[in-house]
Amino acid sequence: MKNITLxxxxxTGLSVLSGCGPKAFVKGDYDNNVNxxxxxxxxxxxxxxxxVVRDLVASATGSYSIANAKRPPVVMVTRLQNKTSEHxxxxxxxDMVRVELMRGGRVQFxxxxxxxxxxxxIEYQKNNAARNSRKEGGQQTGADFILNGRLDSIVxxxxxxxxxxxxxTMQMTNLKTGVMVWSDYKQLRKRFKKQRVGL
Amino acid sequence: MxxxxxxxxxxxxxxVLSVIIxxxxxxxxEMSNTQTMIxxxxxxxxxxxxxxxxxxxxxxxxxxxxxxxxxxxIAGDYEESNKAFLLAEQLTEIKDYYSISNISASILxxxxxxxxxxxxxxxxxxxxxxxxxxxxxxxxxxxxxxxxKLNDKLYKYKYEAKRPYxxxxxxxxxxxxxxxxxxxxxxxxxxxxxxxxxKPDVLYLKADLIRSAANARRYSEVKKFKKQYGxxxxxxxxxxxxxxxxxxxxxxxxQKVPNTQWRSIPELQRRFSYTKYMKLKVGHEKESMSQxxxxxxxxxxxxxxxxYAGMIAKRVAGRVAKELVAQRLAQENELLGAISxxxxxxADRADLRHWFTLPDTFQVARIAVPAGEHxxxxxxxxxxxxxxxxxxxxxxxxxxxxxxxxxxxxxxx
Numbered sequence: 001m002k003n004i005t006l007x008x009x010x011x012t013g014l015s016v017l018s019g020c021g022p023k024a025f026v027k028g029d030y031d032n033n034v035n036x037x038x039x040x041x042x043x044x045x046x047x048x049x050x051x052v053v054r055d056l057v058a059s060a061t062g063s064y065s066i067a068n069a070k071r072p073p074v075v076m077v078t079r080l081q082n083k084t085s086e087h088x089x090x091x092x093x094x095d096m097v098r099v100e101l102m103r104g105g106r107v108q109f110x111x112x113x114x115x116x117x118x119x120x121x122i123e124y125q126k127n128n129a130a131r132n133s134r135k136e137g138g139q140q141t142g143a144d145f146i147l148n149g150r151l152d153s154i155v156x157x158x159x160x161x162x163x164x165x166x167x168x169t170m171q172m173t174n175l176k177t178g179v180m181v182w183s184d185y186k187q188l189r190k191r192f193k194k195q196r197v198g199l
Numbered sequence: 200m201x202x203x204x205x206x207x208x209x210x211x212x213x214x215v216l217s218v219i220i221x222x223x224x225x226x227x228x229e230m231s232n233t234q235t236m237i238x239x240x241x242x243x244x245x246x247x248x249x250x251x252x253x254x255x256x257x258x259x260x261x262x263x264x265x266x267x268x269x270x271x272x273i274a275g276d277y278e279e280s281n282k283a284f285l286l287a288e289q290l291t292e293i294k295d296y297y298s299i300s301n302i303s304a305s306i307l308x309x310x311x312x313x314x315x316x317x318x319x320x321x322x323x324x325x326x327x328x329x330x331x332x333x334x335x336x337x338x339x340x341x342x343x344x345x346x347x348k349l350n351d352k353l354y355k356y357k358y359e360a361k362r363p364y365x366x367x368x369x370x371x372x373x374x375x376x377x378x379x380x381x382x383x384x385x386x387x388x389x390x391x392x393x394x395x396x397x398k399p400d401v402l403y404l405k406a407d408l409i410r411s412a413a414n415a416r417r418y419s420e421v422k423k424f425k426k427q428y429g430x431x432x433x434x435x436x437x438x439x440x441x442x443x444x445x446x447x448x449x450x451x452x453x454q455k456v457p458n459t460q461w462r463s464i465p466e467l468q469r470r471f472s473y474t475k476y477m478k479l480k481v482g483h484e485k486e487s488m489s490q491x492x493x494x495x496x497x498x499x500x501x502x503x504x505x506x507y508a509g510m511i512a513k514r515v516a517g518r519v520a521k522e523l524v525a526q527r528l529a530q531e532n533e534l535l536g537a538i539s540x541x542x543x544x545x546a547d548r549a550d551l552r553h554w555f556t557l558p559d560t561f562q563v564a565r566i567a568v569p570a571g572e573h574x575x576x577x578x579x580x581x582x583x584x585x586x587x588x589x590x591x592x593x594x595x596x597x598x599x600x601x602x603x604x605x606x607x608x609x610x611x612x
Binding site: 081082083084085086087155157158159 | 285340341343344347348350351355358359
């Protein structure tokens with residue numbers, strides 16, 4: 001009886017004090033292998049991105065249009081639509097795809113986001129830059145292909161169990177003919193268990 | 200001598216514990232000035248006053264995040280509002296487990312000691328608020344993400360056989376409008392049909408169902424609803440036209456107060472609002488009255504009524520536990536027993552935490568107009584259709600063909 005009373009008082013005291021007090025992450029450490037799986041929670045993670053990008057880039061570079069091109073084709077990345085139930089920075093995925101494709105040296109890219117800055121700089125150089133270094137308008141290389149896609153997910157939850165399925169589909173379309181020259185998808189499914197009771 | 204010292208230590212620990220519980224700044228005391236500040240147009244000032252509590256780990260963090268997010272939404276700072284709601288949503292998922300220490304402590308002291316996790320209807324409304332914010336920020340893709348999250352939650356509740364009123368017709372209506380904007384006609388029709396099951400008296404629904412079914416090429420449904428509602432055409436919005444949609448958050452939801460019969464459990468008190476509806480006007484000719492789609496008060500009352508049995512059982516268990524502790528201490532020292540009984544009972548307060556700044560009802564008003572610039576205004580009306588004195592500041596909005604221009608107004612009087 002005496003022990004029970006003490007235990008009740010201790011639990012009460014601890015939880016009251018912990019409820020009012022601040023909590024923060026205070027100890028940090030570098031994880032040197034950023035390619036190791038990171039499944040801390042049920043959200044889209046950098047591990048998912050790395051897996052998806054690796055496979056899709058391998059598929060794209062092995063496609064006929066890139067593997068057999070006489071010169072590295074020029075590609076413009078447009079958009080990866082987010083059709084999931086998570087806020088995912090899809091630009092980060094397309095950035096990674098672009099970088100990995102460029103590293104392979106088989107593809108070149110035009111930067112759609114920089115167009116406004118380029119036009120402004122060309123306009124500026126027209127009146128201000130020395131003739132021998134001045135860049136004229138109308139000299140840019142047009143893209144051969146556009147690269148885009150979508151990211152879908154299906155979330156299923158029953159009791160303590162949750163599964164999250166992702167599918168990233170990407171395609172490359174010939175700008176001149178409108179023919180889709182490459183398309184592939186990568187699927188991921190992750191399973192999680194939820195803690196129902198804790199201290 | 201040793202025994203007296205030990206008793207004194209216990210007396211001190213019980214006293215300190217009770218003081219901590221009673222003294223732990225209650226959520227309710229923080230909320231006392233909320234309505235006054237917001238009515239005075241100082242929603243941002245109120246938000247700033249609770250910002251630290253909203254973004255610091257603690258048992259009330261989720262509910263402070265609800266209030267902070269809503270106040271920032273009223274202040275028109277949708278980015279900041281989203282920060283709070285996104286964090287609140289994350290925390291409701293993380294904290295969704297039974298904590299043995301918290302529950303034990305709450306039995307012996309007060310339910311306020313437990314981590315606030317949010318009612319199910321509040322968790323659904325986080326996504327509705329986020330979707331509204333993203334619409335105001337013109338980020339349709341993110342608004343769609345919120346409607347999908349919302350669907351996942353509602354599906355989970357359905358799977359877990361929760362009560363039907365946990366389903367949220369406003370969430371479905373909002374999702375349907377966003378899907379129409381995204382040209383997902385089939386998805387829009389399905390969501391409008393869900394609204395019909397939950398809230399069939401929304402006036403817009405008749406045209407919504409026929410139009411979305413026609414756009415989704417569900418011809419048998421078009422025929423069925425035309426016959427049911429006596430419409431002759433497909434109710435499609437003419438080509439080259441768009442829509443002005445006012446999302447109207449009306450008044451104040453009910454407030455939790457100590458129950459008059461038993462003060463350690465809460466009861467809900469409805470809060471009066473003068474403004475009950477908004478009349479949306481586009482130009483001088485077109486006007487439409489807002490339609491209530493979801494009543495927070497009704498759902499909150501039902502939720503609390505269903506929770507009473509569990510709450511009473513817990514408080515009865517608490518009374519027994521307190522008696523046991525006091526009796527045990529009284530055996531050693533009568534004064535110690537008496538003081539601990541007073542201390543523990545003083546700490547036994549009703550848990551009054553809830554999303555205080557929620558509106559009373561969620562409403563929508565919509566008007567189809569030709570694409571172009573239009574002057575838009577909205578006037579608040581009372582129950583008797585008289586002007587309530589609240590107005591949405593008139594503005595000029597651009598309407599694109601086939602698109603919706605969303606506006607938000609929150610009445611606070």
